[in-house]
Amino acid sequence: MVIKYKLIKESNECMARLGVVTTPHGSFETPIFMPVGTQGTVKTMTREELEEIGSNIILGNTYHLWNQPGNDIIKKAGGLHKFMNWPHSILTDSGGFQVFSLAELRNIKEEGVTFKHHKSGAPLFLTPEKSIKIQNDLGSDIMMAFDECPPYPSSYDYMKKSVERTTRWAKRCLDANKNIDTQGMFGIVQGGEYRDLRELSAKALVKMDFDGYSIGGLSVGEPKHIQNEVLSYTTLMLPKDKPRYLMGVGSPGAILDAVERGVDMFDCVLPTRIARHGTAMTSVGRIIIKNKIFSEDFSPLDPKCDCYCCKNYTKSYLRHLIQANEILGYRLLSIHNIAFLTNLMSEIREAIKEDRFLDYKEKVYKNYGLDSNEKDF
Amino acid sequence: MVIKYKLIKESNECMARLGVVTTPHGSFETPIFMPVGTQGTVKTMTREELEEIGSNIILGNTYHLWNQPGNDIIKKAGGLHKFMNWPHSILTDSGGFQVFSLAELRNIKEEGVTFKHHKSGAPLFLTPEKSIKIQNDLGSDIMMAFDECPPYPSSYDYMKKSVERTTRWAKRCLDANKNIDTQGMFGIVQGGEYRDLRELSAKALVKMDFDGYSIGGLSVGEPKHIQNEVLSYTTLMLPKDKPRYLMGVGSPGAILDAVERGVDMFDCVLPTRIARHGTAMTSVGRIIIKNKIFSEDFSPLDPKCDCYCCKNYTKSYLRHLIQANEILGYRLLSIHNIAFLTNLMSEIREAIKEDRFLDYKEKVYKNYGLDSNEKDF
Numbered sequence: 065m066v067i068k069y070k071l072i073k074e075s076n077e078c079m080a081r082l083g084v085v086t087t088p089h090g091s092f093e094t095p096i097f098m099p100v101g102t103q104g105t106v107k108t109m110t111r112e113e114l115e116e117i118g119s120n121i122i123l124g125n126t127y128h129l130w131n132q133p134g135n136d137i138i139k140k141a142g143g144l145h146k147f148m149n150w151p152h153s154i155l156t157d158s159g160g161f162q163v164f165s166l167a168e169l170r171n172i173k174e175e176g177v178t179f180k181h182h183k184s185g186a187p188l189f190l191t192p193e194k195s196i197k198i199q200n201d202l203g204s205d206i207m208m209a210f211d212e213c214p215p216y217p218s219s220y221d222y223m224k225k226s227v228e229r230t231t232r233w234a235k236r237c238l239d240a241n242k243n244i245d246t247q248g249m250f251g252i253v254q255g256g257e258y259r260d261l262r263e264l265s266a267k268a269l270v271k272m273d274f275d276g277y278s279i280g281g282l283s284v285g286e287p288k289h290i291q292n293e294v295l296s297y298t299t300l301m302l303p304k305d306k307p308r309y310l311m312g313v314g315s316p317g318a319i320l321d322a323v324e325r326g327v328d329m330f331d332c333v334l335p336t337r338i339a340r341h342g343t344a345m346t347s348v349g350r351i352i353i354k355n356k357i358f359s360e361d362f363s364p365l366d367p368k369c370d371c372y373c374c375k376n377y378t379k380s381y382l383r384h385l386i387q388a389n390e391i392l393g394y395r396l397l398s399i400h401n402i403a404f405l406t407n408l409m410s411e412i413r414e415a416i417k418e419d420r421f422l423d424y425k426e427k428v429y430k431n432y433g434l435d436s437n438e439k440d441f
Numbered sequence: 442m443v444i445k446y447k448l449i450k451e452s453n454e455c456m457a458r459l460g461v462v463t464t465p466h467g468s469f470e471t472p473i474f475m476p477v478g479t480q481g482t483v484k485t486m487t488r489e490e491l492e493e494i495g496s497n498i499i500l501g502n503t504y505h506l507w508n509q510p511g512n513d514i515i516k517k518a519g520g521l522h523k524f525m526n527w528p529h530s531i532l533t534d535s536g537g538f539q540v541f542s543l544a545e546l547r548n549i550k551e552e553g554v555t556f557k558h559h560k561s562g563a564p565l566f567l568t569p570e571k572s573i574k575i576q577n578d579l580g581s582d583i584m585m586a587f588d589e590c591p592p593y594p595s596s597y598d599y600m601k602k603s604v605e606r607t608t609r610w611a612k613r614c615l616d617a618n619k620n621i622d623t624q625g626m627f628g629i630v631q632g633g634e635y636r637d638l639r640e641l642s643a644k645a646l647v648k649m650d651f652d653g654y655s656i657g658g659l660s661v662g663e664p665k666h667i668q669n670e671v672l673s674y675t676t677l678m679l680p681k682d683k684p685r686y687l688m689g690v691g692s693p694g695a696i697l698d699a700v701e702r703g704v705d706m707f708d709c710v711l712p713t714r715i716a717r718h719g720t721a722m723t724s725v726g727r728i729i730i731k732n733k734i735f736s737e738d739f740s741p742l743d744p745k746c747d748c749y750c751c752k753n754y755t756k757s758y759l760r761h762l763i764q765a766n767e768i769l770g771y772r773l774l775s776i777h778n779i780a781f782l783t784n785l786m787s788e789i790r791e792a793i794k795e796d797r798f799l800d801y802k803e804k805v806y807k808n809y810g811l812d813s814n815e816k817d818f
Contacts, residue, residue: 103761103762103765103767104758104761104762104765105762105767105769107767107768107769108768108769108772109769110769110772111753128765132761132764132765133736133757133760133761133764133765137736137737137757137761140737140739141739141755141757141758147755147757147758147761148758149753149754149758359510359514360514360517362517362518376488376526377526378518378524380510380514380518380524381481381518381524381525381526383510384480384481384509384510384514384524385480385481385482387509387510388480388481388505388509388510390480390482390484391484391485391768391771391772392482392484392485392486392487394768395485395487395768395772
């Protein structure tokens with residue numbers, strides 16, 4: 065295996081677990097949150113800022129980098145690590161999610177998917193082989209198999225056909241990998257809210273012996289209790305000696321729920337996206353910094369946070385920057401939000417280690433103002 | 442004097458001079474370029490990034506900060522230094538330039554100027570006393586007197602009346618300063634291209650004994666040879682033991698021309714503004730990074746530059762960032778452009794020290810692709 069997972073400890077209280085993942089570009093402890101660098105940059109941030117926060121794996125997006133600047137250019141640059149000046153681990157998605165979320169017109173066949181570029185409308189064609197070729201050119205440490213991500217809700221019959229095709233595509237992805245010594249690959253378990261289809265998907269993928277497994281098709285509009293239910297039984301279908309990854313989840317409540325159910329890895333654009341809208345995640349919940357109440361508040365964004373933003377700037381100044389549409393405002397809130405989630409994961413690991421995860425989770429839910437029965441946001 | 446100027450050396454070749462300016466927040470060598478932080482932030486940049494480049498004085502804009510977030514809030518924060526986390530020197534303009542460049546409707550009377558907000562259209566009224574009150578609230582090291590900046594060309598008769606009023610306003614500004622021990626003030630010499638009016642203005646202001654003098658009313662559309670001519674005779678009207686400041690000038694050619702004529706201080710939004718349009722100033726001239734020619738150029742923006750951008754990123758990556766509208770692209774080009782001008786000033790000082798300024802100037806003009814007879818850009 066190119067990607068190594070070492071299980072350090074299982075919680076006494078729930079399915080939460082501690083581990084260490086090692087890739088060709090370094091190791092990191094799990095559970096972990098991975099910032100998203102869609103276009104070869106975690107929006108607004110430099111490598112050094114991510115390093116200071118303690119991020120040691122980021123995401124790149126196959127769909128976006130394929131279209132701009134093009135995987136050929138990134139390959140010529142020596143791969144995505146060199147192109148973007150990031151010497152630590154990189155995970156790339158397969159493009160599948162974008163095909164199914166951004167493109168309005170698409171035509172799914174056994175060979176692959178025909179669709180239109182989300183901006184230009186230019187015709188595009190993506191196959192398992194093409195996705196892996198692009199990811200080989202990018203040179204990521206962890207590649208994702210190319211899958212179909214059906215919407216919620218989908219009929220049982222459609223989901224079954226889709227899972228079967230995604231399974232065949234998974235095999236084609238493994239076969240297409242030209243860099244088996246340097247790039248690992250995760251399979252993606254699909255099946256919607258149908259337990260037997262999740263089982264069907266998981267069994268077939270586990271047999272193919274991927275480096276790790278993602279639980280796909282969640283966070284696509286289903287209620288929170290369904291997401292949690294699917295996670296509860298799907299992680300049990302996955303081997304204990306491989307990392308488990310829940311794609312597209314980055315809200316504190318959903319992360320805590322998934323860690324409780326045995327998930328190790330998370331990614332989401334949430335922290336940088338809400339930063340650009342002037343929203344911060346803090347130890348007492350979300351703060352919308354534009355609110356007038358902060359105009360003369362000269363305290364830090366989150367007194368419990370030790371990030372660059374909280375150490376050096378006040379809410380009053382941050383409010384002014386966002387009001388005035390200043391880039392430094394987006395920078396500072398992005399730094400803080402990524403640091404907030406990174407610190408959350410660090411505290412989660414500490415709590416698992418000391419067998420007080422459920423207690424910790426309850427405390428965060430309460431302090432953050434989350435309702436445990438509903439979508440947290 | 443709150444602001445101290447020490448003349449270190451006068452060039453043997455021209456009117457260029459070396460000096461050291463000391464403010465309540467530190468010292469800097471002149472000739473110097475001062476980055477502009479219009480809204481309490483040098484666009485895209487942190488304090489640490491400016492410090493790494495070697496900037497030790499920046500500008501703040503009275504007009505903008507008065508309107509957003511308001512000088513009352515900045516005063517409550519402990520002044521602009523504390524509000525924006527900048528412990529080094531700050532110079533604030535008087536708001537005069539914005540009144541005359543941004544506002545379409547204005548009514549100039551002896552008391553002050555009535556005009557409309559450049560976005561909301563709300564009625565505003567600015568007087569010499571009000572400008573100094575705002576600048577006192579901001580707590581800048583160097584304040585500028587409130588002046589009228591007439592357009593080019595203006596008739597002799599209008600300019601004469603304007604200069605006389607600006608002179609009366611200058612006196613009112615000095616009288617209005619509540620912080621004479623901690624905040625210095627520069628007077629602004631006006632008079633357009635009329636030598637006797639420059640003389641009239643300079644004589645009156647010099648008699649008032651300001652901490653330094655700005656040459657105003659230039660870079661407002663007049664041909665380059667007129668700007669140079671006005672500078673040549675106006676600096677001779679100013680005392681040798683005070684700093685001289687040319688407002689709004691930041692192109693390499695215009696800076697070199699003005700240094701040759703005895704100017705010490707410069708500011709301009711140019712480096713950060715063109716960065717946001719994807720343009721870099723380099724040792725071989727301007728580079729428009731979006732050009733296709735750079736798509737596979739894996740060399741640094743400027744091989745002769747040692748800034749963070751040039752040490753860590755390639756033209757190919759920078760092009761991608763700007764093409765993809767990524768904030769990191771604007772950040773990196775802003776860092777580079779400010780570093781370019783800061784390094785230019787450092788080389789200028791070295792050349793003056795070694796009495797080879799004219800030779801250095803000719804070399805930069807040639808390498809940068811400037812035509813010495815025309816506007817440089």
